Amino acid sequence: MSQPVIYYIRHGQTAWNAEGRFQGSQDIPLNALGREQAAHAGGILKDLMTRHGRAPLDFGFVSSPLGRARSTMEFVRTRLGLPPGDYALDDRLREIGFGHWEGTTLQQQEASHPELFAQRLVDKWDVPPPGGESYAEVTLRVRDWVAGLTGDTVAVAHGGTARALMVVLGVETIAGAADLPIEQGAVYVFRDGALAKYS
Numbered sequence: 001m002s003q004p005v006i007y008y009i010r011h012g013q014t015a016w017n018a019e020g021r022f023q024g025s026q027d028i029p030l031n032a033l034g035r036e037q038a039a040h041a042g043g044i045l046k047d048l049m050t051r052h053g054r055a056p057l058d059f060g061f062v063s064s065p066l067g068r069a070r071s072t073m074e075f076v077r078t079r080l081g082l083p084p085g086d087y088a089l090d091d092r093l094r095e096i097g098f099g100h101w102e103g104t105t106l107q108q109q110e111a112s113h114p115e116l117f118a119q120r121l122v123d124k125w126d127v128p129p130p131g132g133e134s135y136a137e138v139t140l141r142v143r144d145w146v147a148g149l150t151g152d153t154v155a156v157a158h159g160g161t162a163r164a165l166m167v168v169l170g171v172e173t174i175a176g177a178a179d180l181p182i183e184q185g186a187v188y189v190f191r192d193g194a195l196a197k198y199s
Helices: 013-021 032-051 067-079 106-112 115-121 135-147 157-169 175-179
Strands: 006-010 062-064 153-157 185-190 194-198
Touching: 006 032, 006 067, 006 157, 032 067, 032 185, 062 067, 067 153, 106 115, 135 157, 135 175, 157 175
Parallel strands: 006 153, 062 153
Antiparallel strands: 006 185, 185 194
């Protein structure tokens, strides 16, 4: 059986995204731009489904439980003409936990934890922030989520989980995924061992 197709959307922008702050498990709402990005992604997804000869009801819909992802999913479903709240939540799609770094900026962490910051520059995938998760740990839970998929799926989650998914599905290396920017307002399509981005 072939791997189900995954249409993956990162949540829209939040104030902390705009300020360059680590969010992780913090529940920061979408800002005005983030709401526009979420609706824009829904429009792209609607167009892609039409072009691929698919209907929204052909897919399962699942979101990270964090509010910024849920809000994005509801904008997306509204654009598809579906009831906004009728989707599943899966905790395995939550953002990477940044522990004590949550709410701070990269520059603040470089100043306050120079040794750890230097370690993460060398091995961002395996070195977790203090009290947080490594990308290697996130990859384990994302792999478990993928293994349980039974059909084509629309998922709304986060930048960290997108990087892990790319590694799990073999479309990106650990070194390549670690610092890859994950666009907001775009749709990433994982299909047949390849990845395409539409924005």
